[in-house]
Amino acid sequence: MEGGNILEEVRLRFAPSPTGYLHIGGLRTALYNYLFAKHNNGKMILRIEDTDRTRFVEGAIENLIESLRWAGIKYDEGVFVEDGKIVQRGDHGPYIQSERLDIYKKYVDELIEKGDAYYCFCSKERLDKVREEQKIKGLIPKYDGFCRSLSLEEARERIANGEEYVVRLKLPPNRDIKFEDIIRGPITINTNDIDDQVLLKSDGYPTYHMAVVVDDHLMGITHIVRGEEWLPSTPKHVYLYEVLGWEKPIYVHLPTVLNKDRKKLSKRHGDVSVEDFRRKGYLPEGLINYLALVGWSPEDNEEIFTMEELIEKFSFDRVSKTGGIFDIEKLNWVNGHHIRRYDLDKLTNLCIPYLKEAGFVDDKFVEESFDWIKKMVETVQESLSNLSEIAEKVDIFFNNKVKPENEEALAMLKEEHVPSILKAFREELEQVEEIDEEFAKGIMRKIQKSTGVKGKKLFMPTRIALTGNSHGPELVSIIYLLGKENIISRLDYVEENYL
């Protein structure tokens, strides 16, 4: 179990904190981890970093996992949900950090033994005070090393007396720590610019810095792919690998996904959780495809990809260094592509919840008229950029009290030749029991013949009489989907109210 780096296969991990929902930026990090792992026939691990008990949110783990599942990120190892229960699978567990406390303790003790870490008894109050004073003097807020030279004997005595303590990393002064980032190249940071980081908190939990290093090593992680906000603390990790005598992994710091104002994507500017996008009717295929493109570009000029294609094409040397703005317009365009290529049955099933929510259909209707709904979805499929738009696109099919959308539309209905069109329409309808596709295709031609009206003067008023709108799906589809009864009802209503 020790020394995971003898493993030859590529092993990557996504390690979120269960503090809420999966963030769009987090999804992209998970995606890049996944794409790289799968591209190299490696493994991807999901680890839960819950060392901050104060921020733990009930249900967050389940939520995170559900979002990943929905997005199609099929990790191999770690934490899963089965039958509503959290389970763990893999040979390097546990994969939930709060279940690994004794492991961290062991390495913290080792560091103390070797003099690479020390006990610190400074109170929060003292620390705050020190920082405040430093700020006033214009200095960098940093731990002042008050407990750094405490003897081990004295420290142990104080602990035995029940004093609260933390363990801090003992960084050597003025030393350049160097490491290589796959995306950014060589990076050097001097230890004078970093704090003696707390490794073990007073509640016995490790901090992120201790836990990542121990876990990534023990779990045999070969590549650490994470957001660039971690870049400044990487030297602490590098130093830990060094004093622990472990081989450090390969670092890959991803550019940030930004808001329109070039700040890190945040809730203030709209939706940021994967769940939000799911609810709005984005397909996992669309979201994933778009997200892959924020920060990475393929060699060719293609832009529409399936997950499989992304896996095949992905590489870190085509990931950019610059943060990219999350552009909802482009997401819409990408998502629209995926909607258009979606299987119609699947798409229909995905649309039904939105139709129910709008009050257009209920369970009974869905059961009896699935094919009709499917046909309706098909007529608007190409115009959708996300599923929630379905309601506004098809509302014309569900209300026989036709209302012209504006003055212009009303004016077109009031033109003097319109009554003759509607009359001809009725006459044609009387010829059949019910409208079939054949009939729907031919009716306008017949009306044209009998009334002598053609072109826009024929089609526009008919469209408006039937839907109230001057634009929408093909008239043939509208006529077919509406059916005889609805059409007659609409003609009645229009004649009574607008002519």
Add this chain to the structure above:
RNA sequence: GGCCCCAUGGUCAAGCGGUUAAGACACCGCCCUUUCACGGCGGUAACCCGGGUUCGAGUCCCGGUGGGGUCACCA
């Protein structure tokens, strides 16, 4: 403020010493469609600034400027 990272059209981005500086989204035209959408064609629009290096810099180096990140017993 210290440290770190970054810098090509409004946005995503290609480019890796010699190009008329790709492509996509958005926008604007035109075509297709007797509407809309889809699709097709075309157009507007970019190398942050200043020094070097070089026969030659968007591309390499240095310095500015700008933006972002980070400086917790949060991750």
